[in-house]
Structure formats: structure tokens, C-alpha cells
Amino acid sequence: xxxxxxxxxxxxxxxxxxxxxxxxxxxxxxxxxxxxxxxxxxxxxxxxxxxxxxxxxxxxxxxxxxxxxxxxxxxxxxxxxxxxxxxxxxxxxxxxxxxxxxxxxxxxxxxxxxxxxxxxxxxxxxxxxxxxxxxxxxxxxxxxxxxxxxxxxxxxxxxxxxxxxxxxxxxxxxxxxxxxxxxxxxxxxxxxxxxxxxxxxxxxxxxxxxx
Amino acid sequence: xxxxxxxxxxxxxxxxxxxxxxxxxxxxxxxxxxxxxxxxxxxxxxxxxxxxxxxxxxxxxxxxxxxxxxxxxxxxxxxxxxxxxxxxxxxxxxxxxxxxxxxxxxxxxxxxxxxxxxxxxxxxxxxxxxxxxxxxxxxxxxxxxxxxxxxxxxxxxxxxxxxxxxxxxxxxxxxxxxxxxxxxxxxxxxxxxxxxxxxxxxxxxxxxxxx
DNA sequence: TTATAAAATCTAGCAACGCTATATTTGATG
DNA sequence: CATCAAATATAGCGTTGCTAGATTTTATAA
Numbered sequence: 001x002x003x004x005x006x007x008x009x010x011x012x013x014x015x016x017x018x019x020x021x022x023x024x025x026x027x028x029x030x031x032x033x034x035x036x037x038x039x040x041x042x043x044x045x046x047x048x049x050x051x052x053x054x055x056x057x058x059x060x061x062x063x064x065x066x067x068x069x070x071x072x073x074x075x076x077x078x079x080x081x082x083x084x085x086x087x088x089x090x091x092x093x094x095x096x097x098x099x100x101x102x103x104x105x106x107x108x109x110x111x112x113x114x115x116x117x118x119x120x121x122x123x124x125x126x127x128x129x130x131x132x133x134x135x136x137x138x139x140x141x142x143x144x145x146x147x148x149x150x151x152x153x154x155x156x157x158x159x160x161x162x163x164x165x166x167x168x169x170x171x172x173x174x175x176x177x178x179x180x181x182x183x184x185x186x187x188x189x190x191x192x193x194x195x196x197x198x199x200x201x202x203x204x205x206x207x208x209x210x211x
Numbered sequence: 212x213x214x215x216x217x218x219x220x221x222x223x224x225x226x227x228x229x230x231x232x233x234x235x236x237x238x239x240x241x242x243x244x245x246x247x248x249x250x251x252x253x254x255x256x257x258x259x260x261x262x263x264x265x266x267x268x269x270x271x272x273x274x275x276x277x278x279x280x281x282x283x284x285x286x287x288x289x290x291x292x293x294x295x296x297x298x299x300x301x302x303x304x305x306x307x308x309x310x311x312x313x314x315x316x317x318x319x320x321x322x323x324x325x326x327x328x329x330x331x332x333x334x335x336x337x338x339x340x341x342x343x344x345x346x347x348x349x350x351x352x353x354x355x356x357x358x359x360x361x362x363x364x365x366x367x368x369x370x371x372x373x374x375x376x377x378x379x380x381x382x383x384x385x386x387x388x389x390x391x392x393x394x395x396x397x398x399x400x401x402x403x404x405x406x407x408x409x410x411x412x413x414x415x416x417x418x419x420x421x422x
Numbered sequence: 423t424t425a426t427a428a429a430a431t432c433t434a435g436c437a438a439c440g441c442t443a444t445a446t447t448t449g450a451t452g
Numbered sequence: 453c454a455t456c457a458a459a460t461a462t463a464g465c466g467t468t469g470c471t472a473g474a475t476t477t478t479a480t481a482a
Contacts (some may be wrong), residue, residue: 056432173330254441269441442463
């Protein structure tokens with residue numbers, strides 16, 4: 001059979017098409033969620049957006065929740081990159097402040113994306129080995145920030161992450177007024193930098209049990 | 212008419228019955244949510260639990276979300292009381308640690324309740340005047356904790372609350388392992404107490420813009 | 423080039439959801 | 453006991469996530 005000649009090209013095209021459509025679905029879900037909320041991201045609506053019938057979606061994702069999980073992972077990837085960028089080129093002041101501000105900026109500029117990233121504890125695999133690399137990468141940015149700090153680097157990373165997440169969530173759900181956000185960041189950074197001196201950058205045990 | 216005689220008793224009985232049924236609904240919602248998750252708290256299921264048809268539920272609450280809001284408010288009330296208790300009789304160490312531990316204990320022991328308390332930003336009125344008193348009372352426990360502290364008491368309260376909320380959420384959604392929770396609290400308390408000295412308990416401006 | 427097998431896609435429908443218009447029953451009042 | 457209102461139930465609408473089965477499209481062969 002002359003399969004390996006033309007058939008390969010066909011298979012590649014089909015793969016490309018499939019990947020493109022998958023990206024379309026994720027993109028549509030994100031856009032609708034950001035504009036109209038996640039409750040408007042229905043399977044029917046998505047199938048309309050990509051001009052295919054509903055069952056096609058289930059060839060790409062196991063369920064509606066699978067689509068949200070894919071969006072969430074994309075979000076973690078982008079968050080990780082944003083944090084890395086903020087950490088590496090420390091604009092003004094220290095890296096802690098830079099990362100903290102970048103985190104809250106991310107959460108504020110894509111509230112629906114941020115929301116879905118933390119509302120799917122069961123779908124997005126977690127814990128040790130099965131945690132998606134995008135999640136590990138994002139959290140590693142916090143680890144780098146406090147690396148080698150009095151053997152508490154991991155707890156400090158967790159606490160800084162938790163603090164920022166708390167601020168982001170309480171702001172998103174309107175419990176914190178957006179005003180005074182800068183003051184919050186400044187004070188938070190003070191807490192995390194003044195209490196524990198800037199450490200030398202050696203020894204990073206990295207026994208993170210979390211991510 | 213001899214209404215004011217027997218009719219009053221009847222009206223009172225009806226009111227009692229109505230309140231009792233309302234409490235039943237809230238209680239059933241809480242129980243099901245804690246045992247089977249909020250997705251299993253359906254109107255049909257609730258109407259089964261209280262042995263009434265569905266429309267009866269709508270005589271008590273405007274919608275399903277109204278029921279969740281009632282549960283959330285009950286949760287805030289209990290949280291506020293738990294925090295007040297922890298703050299007043301400082302078991303060991305300082306009040307900050309006591310309140311922090313009590314907060315996380317509350318969140319861990321009733322995860323579904325805690326979840327609904329922070330997933331209804333739009334239904335539970337917020338912001339300044341319209342915020343339910345149960346919410347204000349709970350947050351006031353944090354304000355008391357840092358009251359009069361270098362004119363930053365409000366921001367510190369917000370940050371401490373946000374940190375605890377972040378820990379609670381990341382723990383609930385399995386991003387933080389439950390192990391090491393004590394160490395987290397200890398370190399967090401260090402950050403909030405060592406960085407800023409215990410202040411004298413005078414002057415509490417109380418210009419809280421949040422709650 | 424056309425028949426056939428397989429892959430891709432759609433139609434149509436199920437069960438369950440929140441919610442409500444309407445019918446029915448219950449209970450207080452004369 | 454009759455009447456009228458209040459309380460409650462029945463039955464159904466529109467929408468949801470999801471899927472079995474029919475149908476079309478596409479690739480491979482004669």
C-alpha cells in the first residue's frame with residue numbers, strides 16, 4: 001500500500017485540524033466566561049461558537065468540566081510565565097513585591113480565568129506526582145522567591161501564595177474594595193521581607209510536598 | 212369580631228411553623244452539602260427532605276441561590292462567634308494565633324459551609340451599608356485583633372483575613388497538604404506579630420471601608 | 423472513476439435541573 | 453355546615469449535560 005506517502009499528510013492535517021478546533025473551544029470558553037460568566041459557557045453555546053454539533057465537543061473533552069480544566073491549565077501556564085517575568089526583571093524594589101503585584105494584576109485582569117483555576121480541585125490533578133507541570137511551574141516561582149531562606153522557604157512560599165490568593169479572591173468577590181490594593185501589597189511585602197532577612201542564595205532543599 | 216383572641220394564637224402558630232420549616236430547609240441544605248457536595252443540593256431533593264412539594268420552598272426563598280445565601284449567612288454568624296471566643300479567652304500564646312487557628316479549624320471542619328460563604332459574592336449583599344451584620348461581626352473580630360496598630364490596623368486585618376482565607380481555600384481544594392498546617396499558622400503568626408510590635412489598645416479609628 | 427468501508431458528524435432525545443401557572447385540598451370564619 | 457381564603461400539590465415549561473443511533477463525508481480500494 002502507498003499509505004506512508006499521502007496518508008501521512010492526511011493524518012497530519014487531521015491532527016492539525018483537531019488541535020486547532022480544540023484551541024478554538026478553549027478560546028471560546030475563555031472569551032464567553034470573561035464576558036458573560038461561566039454559567040453562560042454551555043456545551044450548546046460552545047458548539048454554536050465553533051459551528052459544530054455538540055457531540056463533537058465530546059470527542060475533544062470528556063465533559064464540560066474537562067473543558068474548564070483545560071482553560072484552568074492554560075491559566076496556570078500564563079500565570080507562571082507572568083510571575084517568572086516579574087521575578088527576573090525586578091522593576092523597582094525587590095522581587096517579592098514585583099511578583100506579588102504581578103500576581104494580583106493577573107487575577108484582576110482575567111477574573112473568570114482566575115476563578116476557574118481555583119474552582120476545580122477535583123478535576124485538575126493535584127498532589128505530588130500527578131500535578132500538571134503548569135501548576136508546578138507556577139508555584140516554583142514562589143519557591144525561587146524565598147529559596148534558601150532559613151529552611152523555611154517552602155512554608156514562606158506557601159504563605160505568600162496563600163496571602164495573594166486570599167487578596168485576589170476577596171477582591172474578586174467584592175469583599176475587598178479595589179482601592180487600597182497598592183497599600184495591601186506594600187504592607188504584605190513588608191511582612192514577608194522585614195520579618196525574615198534577605199537570605200543568601202545557596203542551598204535549596206526543595207522538598208516541596210505540595211506542588 | 213373575636214379575632215384578637217383565637218386568631219392571634221393561630222397566626223403565631225403559623226409563624227412558628229413557617230420559621231421552623233425555614234430552619235429545616237437550611238439545615239437540610241447544610242447537611243446534604245457537607246455529605247454529598249453542593250451539586251446534590253437540588254430543589255427537588257430539599258423538598259423531599261422536608262416532605263413538601265417544590266413550590267413551598269419558593270414561599271420561603273426567592274430561589275435556590277437564596278437558600279445558599281441563608282446558609283452562608285448562618286456560617287458567617289458561627290464563624291464570628293468562634294473567632295470572638297478564640298480572641299477573648301486566649302488559650303496559649305497570643306490572640307492572633309488563637310484566632311488564626313480557630314479560623315482554619317472552622318474552615319476545615321465545615322468545608323461545604325465555608326465554600327458557600329465565599330462563593331456567593333453577588334447574592335450576599337456586600338460593601339458598606341448593605342453588608343449583613345453577620346459578615347461585619349465576623350470581620351470585626353479581625354479588626355479588634357490589630358486595633359490601634361500603627362494606624363494600619365485595617366490593612367493588617369484585611370491581610371490577616373486574606374492569608375487565612377487563602378490557606379483555607381488552598382487546603383480545601385487540596386493544593387496544600389493538611390500536614391504542616393500548624394507550621395503554617397505558626398509562621399504566619401510570626402509574620403504578623405514580630406514585624407509589628409504589640410500595640411497599646413487605644414485609638415481605634417475604625418474607618419473600615421470594607422465590612 | 424466508481425463502489426465500499428470507515429471515519430466524522432448530526433439529529434433527536436433522555437433524564438435532571440430551576441422555576442411557575444394552575445388545580446386542588448385544607449382550614450378558619452361566618 | 454357553607455364559604456372563602458390560604459396553603460399545598462400537580463403537572464409542565466424551558467434549559468442543562470450528555471449520548472445512542474442515523475446520516476453524511478472522506479479515504480481506500482477495484
